[in-house]
Amino acid sequence: xxxxxxxxxxxxxxxxxxxxxxxxxxxxxxxxxxxxxxxxxxxxxxxxxxxxxxxxxxxxxxxxxxxxxxxxxxxxxxxxxxxxxxxxxxxxxxxxxxxxxxxxxxxxxxxxxxxxxxxxxxxxxxxxxxxxxxxxxxxxxxxxxxxxxxxxxxxxxxxxxxxxxxxxxxxxxxxxxxxxxxxxxxxxxxxxxxxxxxxxxxxxxxxxxxxxxxxxxxxxxxxxxxxxxxxxxxxxxxxxxxxxxxxxxxxxxxxxxxxxxxxxxxx
Amino acid sequence: xxxxxxxxxxxxxxxxxxxxxxxxxxxxxxxxxxxxxxxxxxxxxxxxxxxxxxxxxxxxxxxxxxxxxxxxxxxxxxxxxxxxxxxxxxxxxxxxxxxxxxxxxxxxxxxxxxxxxxxxxxxxxxxxxxxxxxxxxxxxxxxxxxxxxxxxxxxxxxxxxxxxxxxxxxxxxxxxxxxxxxxxxxxxxxxxxxxxxxxxxxxxxxxxxxxxxxxxxxxxxxxxxxxxxxxxxxxxxxxxxxxxxxxxxxxxxxxxxxxxxxxxxxxxxxxxxxxxxxxxxxxxxxxxxxxxxxxxxxxxxxxxxxxxxxxxxxxxxxxxxxxxxxxxxxxxxxxxxxxxxxxxxxxxxxxxxxxxxxxxxxxxxxx
Ligand SMILES: Nc1ncnc2c1ncn2[C@@H]1O[C@H](COP(=O)(O)OP(=O)(O)OP(=O)(O)O)[C@@H](O)[C@H]1O
Ligand SMILES: [Mg+2]
Numbered sequence: 337x338x339x340x341x342x343x344x345x346x347x348x349x350x351x352x353x354x355x356x357x358x359x360x361x362x363x364x365x366x367x368x369x370x371x372x373x374x375x376x377x378x379x380x381x382x383x384x385x386x387x388x389x390x391x392x393x394x395x396x397x398x399x400x401x402x403x404x405x406x407x408x409x410x411x412x413x414x415x416x417x418x419x420x421x422x423x424x425x426x427x428x429x430x431x432x433x434x435x436x437x438x439x440x441x442x443x444x445x446x447x448x449x450x451x452x453x454x455x456x457x458x459x460x461x462x463x464x465x466x467x468x469x470x471x472x473x474x475x476x477x478x479x480x481x482x483x484x485x486x487x488x489x490x491x492x493x494x495x496x497x498x499x500x501x502x503x504x505x506x507x508x509x510x511x512x513x514x515x516x517x518x519x520x521x522x523x524x525x526x527x528x529x530x531x532x533x534x535x536x537x538x539x540x541x542x543x544x545x546x547x548x549x550x551x552x553x554x555x556x557x558x559x560x561x562x563x564x565x566x567x568x569x570x571x572x573x574x575x576x577x578x579x580x581x582x583x584x585x586x587x588x589x590x591x592x593x594x595x596x597x598x599x600x601x602x603x
Numbered sequence: 604x605x606x607x608x609x610x611x612x613x614x615x616x617x618x619x620x621x622x623x624x625x626x627x628x629x630x631x632x633x634x635x636x637x638x639x640x641x642x643x644x645x646x647x648x649x650x651x652x653x654x655x656x657x658x659x660x661x662x663x664x665x666x667x668x669x670x671x672x673x674x675x676x677x678x679x680x681x682x683x684x685x686x687x688x689x690x691x692x693x694x695x696x697x698x699x700x701x702x703x704x705x706x707x708x709x710x711x712x713x714x715x716x717x718x719x720x721x722x723x724x725x726x727x728x729x730x731x732x733x734x735x736x737x738x739x740x741x742x743x744x745x746x747x748x749x750x751x752x753x754x755x756x757x758x759x760x761x762x763x764x765x766x767x768x769x770x771x772x773x774x775x776x777x778x779x780x781x782x783x784x785x786x787x788x789x790x791x792x793x794x795x796x797x798x799x800x801x802x803x804x805x806x807x808x809x810x811x812x813x814x815x816x817x818x819x820x821x822x823x824x825x826x827x828x829x830x831x832x833x834x835x836x837x838x839x840x841x842x843x844x845x846x847x848x849x850x851x852x853x854x855x856x857x858x859x860x861x862x863x864x865x866x867x868x869x870x871x872x873x874x875x876x877x878x879x880x881x882x883x884x885x886x887x888x889x890x891x892x893x894x895x896x897x898x899x900x901x902x903x904x905x906x907x908x909x910x911x912x913x914x915x916x917x918x919x920x921x922x923x924x925x926x927x928x929x930x931x932x933x934x935x936x937x938x939x940x941x942x943x944x945x946x947x948x949x950x951x952x953x954x955x956x957x958x959x960x961x962x963x964x965x966x967x968x969x970x
Contacts, residue, residue, distance in 0.1 A: 499687070519693075
């Protein structure tokens with residue numbers, strides 16, 4: 337009974353993992369395949385697609401656009417998220433619940449609706465579409481994520497830390513920089529990474545609000561029509577895949593260190 | 604200001620919604636004194652301490668420290684420092700950085716600051732621990748670091764919120780002594796919160812006993828113990844046998860109390876501000892009751908039967924059933940020459956006697 341149950345679960349687990357990861361693994365696999373067609377059997381091993389990728393100006397431009405937007409969005413969202421998180425955890429102001437709900441609304445509005453409504457507003461005020469408008473839209477959807485990540489971090493450490501700093505003569509502002517900020521660091525890094533990731537692969541808002549400077553997802557999508565250009569997109573995909581893997585590992589490492597110092601502190 | 608009212612708490616109330624955490628509290632704390640706030644959980648001790656530190660704003664009333672009104676002064680400008688119950692050691696800093704945290708504003712040259720920190724480490728017997736991470740410390744060490752971090756600021760008042768609560772019994776007793784010595788050495792006024800009556804009795808010059816947001820009595824440990832003025836204090840500090848009754852006659856430092864349970868009781872205790880027919884509690888400490896196995900030849904006594912005894916090593920608590928009384932009478936005896944072992948059997952008939960001075964009269968309604 338027990339054994340057969342485990343067997344079924346085991347099969348389920350294997351299938352699940354296969355469904356999750358095999359398609360993803362095809363990307364690096366075919367990026368080294370000396371053919372423009374994504375099809376078995378595999379041909380020779382090659383690095384040509386990677387060379388193409390680097391030489392392809394528009395692709396590199398799109399990557400640069402995405403990085404620019406991603407960095408700005410993650411920093412700005414994290415700052416706003418921090419302000420909100422600080423307010424909600426520190427002051428027991430009435431209406432905290434409805435306010436948090438209000439801020440998280442962008443999470444539940446379908447992106448396509450959000451995209452159309454933002455576009456309407458921008459058009460109404462005659463604001464030119466650009467990377468700025470894309471970034472602004474991404475910030476709107478990232479702030480709630482940043483806020484929740486930071487709220488959970490700020491709630492995680494002892495409130496008397498901040499009081500102790502004030503007790504020792506520091507104003508609330510200096511207290512923030514000497515105590516709150518370093519203690520919230522793991523949360524801040526998590527928030528930066530999360531917001532960056534969200535912005536980096538966001539398609540719908542970038543599609544509606546973007547201009548002639550495409551972000552990477554838009555550019556990749558536009559290249560799918562040309563089979564010859566697909567392999568270099570795969571090469572880029574592999575690089576991004578590897579980078580995000582490294583980044584996630586790094587984030588996890590930071591988080592664990594944070595948890596360690598935290599449990600060490602609680603006695 | 605005068606040394607008598609170095610800290611002056613005037614009609615302080617603090618309400619959290621419907622909860623009256625502090626309710627019209629007024630008392631003064633002397634300069635250089637070790638002052639304890641003692642009371643059961645939830646009676647408002649922490650709230651009062653936090654109002655002294657400036658973390659809570661009184662709903663009503665005023666606080667003066669060294670003659671200065673505190674109302675408009677934020678926590679970071681008050682001449683007080685606090686040792687938090689959780690110690691609040693900064694986990695991202697080393698021990699030395701923790702201790703030196705409050706010195707930033709003094710803008711000292713590095714060498715001088717290091718010297719001060721080293722001295723502080725010396726004071727708490729932790730020289731050489733400066734480079735340790737805050738998470739590599741034991742409970743007792745964290746407590747000391749918190750203490751050094753606050754004292755290095757040379758505050759006028761040090762506030763301590765159950766600083767020994769997290770320590771085990773042995774370490775706690777050791778720290779009680781160390782803290783007491785330290786306070787004498789630095790001469791700073793200590794305001795110390797605890798719910799442990801023994802701790803308050805051992806350490807403090809004076810104790811404010813709090814209950815339900817009120818400061819019931821403020822006195823020295825000895826006077827609180829020997830001359831309590833409310834049944835609550837009498838019961839909270841140590842243990843007490845209460846006999847309900849009414850004043851039959853009073854005058855000339857003597858009173859006779861009529862009780863339903865044990866007949867008439869004579870009192871020559873400390874409180875004599877009653878008049879005939881007042882409802883009172885006659886209270887007798889267990890250690891003031893003498894237990895005899897034979898009927899005493901003179902004086903007043905009551906008889907009872909041993910119900911149970913609790914052996915505590917150096918002394919024993921003996922519970923004695925007295926006819927007509929629901930709760931047993933508690934007596935305490937020193938275990939000299941194995942006296943406690945005589946009590947081990949049950950159902951002995953015994954005679955209880957006490958001196959008239961040991962009978963303390965307390966008002967009934969206050970509890
Ligand atoms: N920030 C707050 N909001 C609402 N109620 C509070 C707050 N702080 C304290 N109280 C209430 O005020 C009362 C007194 O609390 P306080 O913390 O002063 O008690 P205490 O004497 O320190 O108790 P303990 O020995 O358990 O620490 C309690 O009923 C508590 O629930
Ligand atoms: Mg408390």
